[in-house]
Amino acid sequence: MAKLNTVKALNLALLQEMERDEDVVIIGEDVGVDGGVFRVTDDLHRKFGGKRVIDSPLAEAAIIGAGVGMALYGLKPVCEIQFSGFAFQCFHQFENHVARFRLRTLGRFHVPMVVRMPYGGGVRALEHHTESEEQFYAHIPGLKMVIPSGARNARALLVAAIRDPDPVIFFEAKALYHAAKEDVPDEIETMPIGRAQVARAGTDLTIVAYGTMVRVAKEAADALSTDDGVEAEIIDLLTISPLDRETLVASAKKTGRVVIVHEAPRSFGPGAEIAASIMDEAFLYLEAPIRRVTANDVSFVGFARERSMLPAVPQVLAAARETLKF
Amino acid sequence: MAKLNTVKALNLALLQEMERDEDVVIIGEDVGVDGGVFRVTDDLHRKFGGKRVIDSPLAEAAIIGAGVGMALYGLKPVCEIQFSGFAFQCFHQFENHVARFRLRTLGRFHVPMVVRMPYGGGVRALEHHTESEEQFYAHIPGLKMVIPSGARNARALLVAAIRDPDPVIFFEAKALYHAAKEDVPDEIETMPIGRAQVARAGTDLTIVAYGTMVRVAKEAADALSTDDGVEAEIIDLLTISPLDRETLVASAKKTGRVVIVHEAPRSFGPGAEIAASIMDEAFLYLEAPIRRVTANDVSFVGFARERSMLPAVPQVLAAARETLKF
Amino acid sequence: MPRTALEPRFQVEYLSILDADGKLDAALEPDIPPDELKRLYRAMLLGRHLDERMVRLQRQGRVGTFAPIKGQEAAQLGSVALLRSQDWMVPSFRETAAMLWRGWPIEKLLLFFAGHIEGSQPGPNQNDLPICIPVATQLPHAVGLAYAAQYRGDDVVVMAYFGDGATSEGDFHEACNFAGVWHVPLVFVCQNNQWAISVPLKKQTHSRTIAQKALAYGFPGLQVDGNDVLAVYAATKEAVDRARAGDGPTLIECVTYRLAMHTTADDPTKYRTTEEVAEWERKDPLTRFTAYMKKKGLHDDGLQAEVEAEVSEAVRRFEEIPAPDPLTVFDHVFAEMPPHLAAQRDLLAARLRDDAAGSPDPPEERPASPPMRGQRNSRWQS
Amino acid sequence: MPRTALEPRFQVEYLSILDADGKLDAALEPDIPPDELKRLYRAMLLGRHLDERMVRLQRQGRVGTFAPIKGQEAAQLGSVALLRSQDWMVPSFRETAAMLWRGWPIEKLLLFFAGHIEGSQPGPNQNDLPICIPVATQLPHAVGLAYAAQYRGDDVVVMAYFGDGATSEGDFHEACNFAGVWHVPLVFVCQNNQWAISVPLKKQTHSRTIAQKALAYGFPGLQVDGNDVLAVYAATKEAVDRARAGDGPTLIECVTYRLAMHTTADDPTKYRTTEEVAEWERKDPLTRFTAYMKKKGLHDDGLQAEVEAEVSEAVRRFEEIPAPDPLTVFDHVFAEMPPHLAAQRDLLAARLRDDAAGSPDPPEERPASPPMRGQRNSRWQS
Ligand SMILES: Cc1ncc(C[n+]2csc(CCOP(=O)(O)OP(=O)(O)O)c2C)c(N)n1
Ligand SMILES: Cc1ncc(C[n+]2csc(CCOP(=O)(O)OP(=O)(O)O)c2C)c(N)n1
Ligand SMILES: [Mg+2]
Numbered sequence A, B: 001m002a003k004l005n006t007v008k009a010l011n012l013a014l015l016q017e018m019e020r021d022e023d024v025v026i027i028g029e030d031v032g033v034d035g036g037v038f039r040v041t042d043d044l045h046r047k048f049g050g051k052r053v054i055d056s057p058l059a060e061a062a063i064i065g066a067g068v069g070m071a072l073y074g075l076k077p078v079c080e081i082q083f084s085g086f087a088f089q090c091f092h093q094f095e096n097h098v099a100r101f102r103l104r105t106l107g108r109f110h111v112p113m114v115v116r117m118p119y120g121g122g123v124r125a126l127e128h129h130t131e132s133e134e135q136f137y138a139h140i141p142g143l144k145m146v147i148p149s150g151a152r153n154a155r156a157l158l159v160a161a162i163r164d165p166d167p168v169i170f171f172e173a174k175a176l177y178h179a180a181k182e183d184v185p186d187e188i189e190t191m192p193i194g195r196a197q198v199a200r201a202g203t204d205l206t207i208v209a210y211g212t213m214v215r216v217a218k219e220a221a222d223a224l225s226t227d228d229g230v231e232a233e234i235i236d237l238l239t240i241s242p243l244d245r246e247t248l249v250a251s252a253k254k255t256g257r258v259v260i261v262h263e264a265p266r267s268f269g270p271g272a273e274i275a276a277s278i279m280d281e282a283f284l285y286l287e288a289p290i291r292r293v294t295a296n297d298v299s300f301v302g303f304a305r306e307r308s309m310l311p312a313v314p315q316v317l318a319a320a321r322e323t324l325k326f
Numbered sequence C, D: 001m002p003r004t005a006l007e008p009r010f011q012v013e014y015l016s017i018l019d020a021d022g023k024l025d026a027a028l029e030p031d032i033p034p035d036e037l038k039r040l041y042r043a044m045l046l047g048r049h050l051d052e053r054m055v056r057l058q059r060q061g062r063v064g065t066f067a068p069i070k071g072q073e074a075a076q077l078g079s080v081a082l083l084r085s086q087d088w089m090v091p092s093f094r095e096t097a098a099m100l101w102r103g104w105p106i107e108k109l110l111l112f113f114a115g116h117i118e119g120s121q122p123g124p125n126q127n128d129l130p131i132c133i134p135v136a137t138q139l140p141h142a143v144g145l146a147y148a149a150q151y152r153g154d155d156v157v158v159m160a161y162f163g164d165g166a167t168s169e170g171d172f173h174e175a176c177n178f179a180g181v182w183h184v185p186l187v188f189v190c191q192n193n194q195w196a197i198s199v200p201l202k203k204q205t206h207s208r209t210i211a212q213k214a215l216a217y218g219f220p221g222l223q224v225d226g227n228d229v230l231a232v233y234a235a236t237k238e239a240v241d242r243a244r245a246g247d248g249p250t251l252i253e254c255v256t257y258r259l260a261m262h263t264t265a266d267d268p269t270k271y272r273t274t275e276e277v278a279e280w281e282r283k284d285p286l287t288r289f290t291a292y293m294k295k296k297g298l299h300d301d302g303l304q305a306e307v308e309a310e311v312s313e314a315v316r317r318f319e320e321i322p323a324p325d326p327l328t329v330f331d332h333v334f335a336e337m338p339p340h341l342a343a344q345r346d347l348l349a350a351r352l353r354d355d356a357a358g359s360p361d362p363p364e365e366r367p368a369s370p371p372m373r374g375q376r377n378s379r380w381q382s
């Protein structure tokens, strides 16, 4: 057990999986000698050499496309896209191929690859370095879309993603990289992909969040408990897609009131599916409309304005109180 | 007034706008001499020459990227992506630039371009030629996403899109290209982008649809009227984004029951936003959960299986009846 | 001008051995054993015949849109023949002849064009990727396969196919650049058939050859007469040997011509002259190879009937294949079916049971527009 | 080998006029009027000084992550100086000196790196695109601008900037290919500074030069000493003249070096030696140009103080700029604000009023990781 921040926890997951399995290779821009621009692959190049930790040319479509080829051959590529804002360059490879090879070949081939990308705001970053693009992946059948919320689950989920026989898009919240250390066991630990967790039990209201927003949800829940005597249940999705509807619906049935928090723009965003899925199965239990606290439908505002756009505790509180009063 | 199918109606829109405005140029693969693989640009190359109707090399990102440059300069490029399945090749240009130049430059530049793409199934087509990808565009702030449902509105909306000062993604249902002729006025006609239409008035149930699915909705509504004595209201979205929530909410408030029909896969699809938006403002009016009739979350099944996957009248009827009985 | 010209200068070579008039450059003639020549010749005949048959099947509505290969048999077979079974073949969508050579059953190819995804499943030990429709997107896969083979230390070469139009795509460029940097055992085979649907090469790129594009990536590029199976064979042999020896990738440009339509949905008279086509018909790869075989005493008059029978037999088997089960697809989205897919599957299963239990079939949909091109079914046109 | 070598053979030229030792090839010396030389020299000094100042501002937390240009002043100014105001400049993210030349106020550049989108708004009649962060994506825009200019019959040339790493992207390839086919008045200026963050050129591409990549598109490519402002100027003049004359695009590779870090978030000692940097410091473009100016009697000792004052003055103005209004962005998503955005705007406006009305500020967020590179703020690191 060691106290690690998320960067170190992810690095540990990669290190241990590479030690365990020679087929695991890393590929991306600056992942090698430099150890990745956020240092998630630190020291791996020294340990495993340039053939396994590959500094690629600057071309995202080829990183993912070559990853597909490696995965088809039987390797387990862990690709890094330097920032999720640059993954649209390879979006055709995701949609056309990564997600489809298993189906196209009726199981003769599959693509056991992981694509890691830093995502999200709150770090005073420039355009294309702060956005939250999970929705685009969640809508593609055949992809799994995972977003951890802390050092320990980041490590466990990354191990699970590497061992998963299907492609996993793995978003890492930049704002969480160095945010808080957690106890991370020395032995390899995994967590099931596709399962949400109740991050805080409660009875009066459900707050659905993931990634950085789990922290915001927790602060809001504490304030609700202290100030309003209201106990909010927090669902930490961990996997965005396939969505763990069972856990969501169970909580909504219990509390009857739901607030969803995400950093992505609201319209046609992940919150819509979460809300619609809950309505599908818990309609008669809902006491109030499901509220979404999200970024506005503006693509980029610059970090000088960022605080006005990112969901924060006051907005979650306002939505929760409105929902509770409804 | 002439009886035209959708291909000819779209061709008329292009022809008349090109006659009206020298800045309108067309660019795409095979749009010139060949007149486009669906003949939407037929004869325009002969009329306006290769400098205005440009047969481009086979490279979607450059088609859209060059279109951005032309639009910044003051032209009005109408780009064609041969099939919407090949637009992921240029998705970075859409997300990074087409949608953002106005905001990035606080209005100093804007990108008045139209991107036409055939989309959707029902035409016995191979992989990447049958999918419905509207959700990806709808989630990007700064893009308008339009899908006509017939020859006349296709023509009017294309004219509106060309005159729009903002970028418009314009999906054309392949299954509607030659499906039915409609009376199309000789004089230029436009329709407002961003407004849905009540395609059939009703009181008991709202069916939301767009593109090819409007026909399916209409057949279902007729059957409901005949067989069940139920009058369904049909909302034809026409614009997917910005979503005309006002029209949707008004109808839902009136009927209390909503079924949404689309060809895109269900999860994290457009139906989710439509449902969530209606819930946002019409929660207390809803008598039943909003149901979605959609393709399954399977990327491609081959046209030999297509009929099992595309939403059709029986499924809409089943959902409508379930909703009515709820 | 007194500037420094950097060394080495670049040049692109052109290879032709058996020309359109049947003239053989004996000094360059590759040493192909008679049995291999016969296999090659038979495969060319089979490719040509299946092509004609498939166009007819499409016209009869028994398969959907199909991309003919007529005229490109030498480019495909002269190259693919150099692969061993452990090597990998990465096709685009116009490699019917090469796929047959690699062991794809004819009926599987028919299934593919009839809209069954069963048609894109390679056999259990077949090192081929399936048909790839989005142009050039298969090329980075080939690089990854070759890298993986090299990483594992396997004695494997990868061969990737694409057209002249594909060279305009970003994926072509990125794949070539990666292949150059990684020095992988990969042969890029461009079938430059002069057209990308209606776009002629001169509107596709301003470079004089496709071969010279290799210079941008620091590996050799060679232009060959793609209608000369001997030249294609010789050039590919050199490239495959180089790859196997660890000397990196090669780009081979096969100068050839698509004698038929782009796909069965295409009307080439809209964009090219019959004179142009006639000119290339004179250069037909099959004609000159037939003459060569005759001269070598290797020609077998019964072969044509044999390949026709083979195709007919396969078409018969294809037509016996029942409509596919709509439910199978759910099993292949993920290794394990998640709950939401299971629910969607169950719903569909129930609906199919209802249908079977007697509810009338929905009215037949309108005839479809073809997949890879626009709709040309005149009944619905205007 | 008895193959046909296709004509013409290709070659790539290298141009150097004023070398690292200050040696001038007088025969090639471009004819630049003294005033223009002075303007160029002042711009190089200004670029160098602003760069140093911005790094300090970043270290003080007054701006965010910033990409220094130190060492690349000659490559930028020797090229941009050939543009007239009606011409278009399409930058990447490392063209501070070129942008200053084009009239971007210093405080606007500071605003950009301080996270204000006001910093990416070109002036009303300024034919410049804003800083473009996604590598190579600006290049197709340049092609479109050039096409549009040609279409309108305007006497306009477009100049587009990018790095060595950018040449690996598909967008670079597609843009070059379109430019070749369309024969547009466009000059591609590659600042080959040897590194793309930590990736050296030899891992970026296996081609010997960047210039030779032009051969793939059928237009001229030229390599120049990018630290030699005279060579860059001469080469660019030729390319701009060619573009203006309707003779199509050119690729100019400026061989230069990024003397500082990739961005203020980068630690170059992780991936390159101090010896390598020292070697390039010897080739500093400013040193040799200073010597040249002195020799020409054009050197002005007061200039350094002058540019320092100019920067200080701009920094002062920048610091007076108040925090931006969060609501303005809603006005620029579409020409007309749709209802859902108006609703979001109103909600935010109400929240801001509440905040202002006294509700306590939320606790300050943790210090941020820098934008263009990973977080290096050690306080939060382990
Ligand atoms: C990314 C992408 N864009 C467009 C298409 C539509 N399309 C199919 S084939 C083709 C032309 C291909 O030309 P070429 O590469 O020369 O191959 P050929 O058809 O001549 O064999 C086009 C544009 C596609 N399949 N994929
Ligand atoms: C599409 C894309 N991928 C990755 C990045 C992250 N990134 C920013 S600069 C850079 C290196 C660029 O190298 P080069 O083109 O040589 O320009 P230089 O930084 O040397 O000026 C990278 C990888 C990006 N901005 N855009
Ligand atoms: Mg071709």
Ligand SMILES: [Mg+2]
Binding pocket: D163, D164, D165, D191, D192, D193, D194, D195, D196, D197
């Ligand atoms: Mg560089």
